[in-house]
Amino acid sequence: xxxxxxxxxxxxxxxxxxxxxxxxxxxxxxxxxxxxxxxxxxxxxxxxxxxxxxxxxxxxxxxxxxxxxxxxxxxxxxxxxxxxxxxxxxxxxxxxxxxxxxxxxxxxxxxxxxxxxxxxxxxxxxxxxxxxxxxxxxxxxxxxxxxxxxxxxxxxxxxxxxxxxxxxxxxxxxxxxxxxxxxxxxxxxxxxxxxxxxxxxxxxxxxxxxxxxxxxxxxxxxxxxxxxxxxxxxxxxxxxxxxxxxxxxxxxxxxxxxxxxxxxxxxxxxxxxxxxxxxxxxxxxxxxxxx
Amino acid sequence: xxxxxxxxxxxxxxxxxxxxxxxxxxxxxxxxxxxxxxxxxxxxxxxxxxxxxxxxxxxxxxxxxxxxxxxxxxxxxxxxxxxxxxxxxxxxxxxxxxxxxxxxxxxxxxxxxxxxxxxxxxxxxxxxxxxxxxxxxxxxxxxxxxxxxxxxxxxxxxx
Numbered sequence: 001x002x003x004x005x006x007x008x009x010x011x012x013x014x015x016x017x018x019x020x021x022x023x024x025x026x027x028x029x030x031x032x033x034x035x036x037x038x039x040x041x042x043x044x045x046x047x048x049x050x051x052x053x054x055x056x057x058x059x060x061x062x063x064x065x066x067x068x069x070x071x072x073x074x075x076x077x078x079x080x081x082x083x084x085x086x087x088x089x090x091x092x093x094x095x096x097x098x099x100x101x102x103x104x105x106x107x108x109x110x111x112x113x114x115x116x117x118x119x120x121x122x123x124x125x126x127x128x129x130x131x132x133x134x135x136x137x138x139x140x141x142x143x144x145x146x147x148x149x150x151x152x153x154x155x156x157x158x159x160x161x162x163x164x165x166x167x168x169x170x171x172x173x174x175x176x177x178x179x180x181x182x183x184x185x186x187x188x189x190x191x192x193x194x195x196x197x198x199x200x201x202x203x204x205x206x207x208x209x210x211x212x213x214x215x216x217x218x219x220x221x222x223x224x225x226x227x228x229x230x231x232x233x234x235x236x237x238x239x240x241x242x243x244x245x246x247x248x249x250x251x252x253x254x255x256x257x258x259x260x261x262x263x264x265x266x267x268x269x270x271x272x273x274x275x276x277x278x279x280x281x282x283x284x285x286x287x288x289x290x291x
Numbered sequence: 292x293x294x295x296x297x298x299x300x301x302x303x304x305x306x307x308x309x310x311x312x313x314x315x316x317x318x319x320x321x322x323x324x325x326x327x328x329x330x331x332x333x334x335x336x337x338x339x340x341x342x343x344x345x346x347x348x349x350x351x352x353x354x355x356x357x358x359x360x361x362x363x364x365x366x367x368x369x370x371x372x373x374x375x376x377x378x379x380x381x382x383x384x385x386x387x388x389x390x391x392x393x394x395x396x397x398x399x400x401x402x403x404x405x406x407x408x409x410x411x412x413x414x415x416x417x418x419x420x421x422x423x424x425x426x427x428x429x430x431x432x433x434x435x436x437x438x439x440x441x442x443x444x445x446x447x448x449x450x
Contacts, residue, residue: 003311003312003313004311004312004313005312006295006312006356006358008358008361032356034354035354035355035356035359036336036351036354039315039336039353039354039355039356040335040336040354042313043334043335049313052312052356054356054359056359078348080348103336103424104336104339104351104423104424104425105349105402105405105406105421105422105423105424106336106339106342106349106350106351106354106402106424107336107351107354107424109345109348109349109350110350110351110354110355192420192423193337193423193424
């Protein structure tokens, strides 16, 4: 293909038909939601022209629902729309913290957390928060929808688990139970407009002073964001006291396998991931008690 | 590939244009429609010089395809001043000398307008975070912040 094409299908079936036809013709396609990564990639030298498949015209990708049955965030829902949704803010403050850290006001007007997830950067801020919140990917395929836990969706640097011909419709969550809250913290040298050196997403449930459930996820310290079951094990059954937090931080450090780059060394990232883990748990704990 | 036909509303007027699938909204505004008030700084969404409003939402026009403007209402720096003259933000930027080379200024004014529509009386911290996606390499930011505070005060208490 010598030049870019653009289609904006109006239904899931039409999107799948475009993707399938392109596979048959040996042509490249690029799914487009917010575009804050896609348009930058299009400007890269030697980026091969392809057909842009805009998925913002689908009713399904524009779903933003918070109800007793659960939470659904469609693939076309911008971070700005998420942040303005009062019920979502109340139910998942940690996820919104992560979305609010991605880019500027301008970028958040377009960018989507599903795009952040599909882009699969090791430093993507929404990914540890989505994992901590037990997000499930809702994937459209030619044989109907399939589901996959967010922690299984990112399979490498810049690589996701979508097969040819599939696309991400949205992410869904069970409505958090009572006294269950999430939090996300990242470390950057500046306060704004920077890329995570370390990110930690957590969610804790408390009842009668005891942690009854927990999920901890770390980002920017491994090729993909990781769920840290050992950190959850250290928290569940504890009073979320200093010893439990320290053990969870240590578990994060042990599972991390960071690289050294201009943003931080291996040793520094390992130290910071443990600190952020403890701080994020403390924030989520406080929120759960206020619930 | 045939060029794409797009209909949208730009600064309150119905507009039709032709564009390539790969052209950004910024390219369309500047190269197809001659609206060169919107500037290109980085082209990657980092600097905010190309800020416009799309259906009232502040966005970088370099991060949006021209064809995505189909059916949308776009407001650019050219649409900020009214028939009665400059917008209070524009006057405040002049009075506070909140610019030197001026390349970033259209983006700052469009972004500040979106800010004041959402937060009519923002504190300094709110202004600084809201404008964190607009970069200025000349003035430092203090004069810009003061200009926005000045405009906010004048807009909530017109003389």
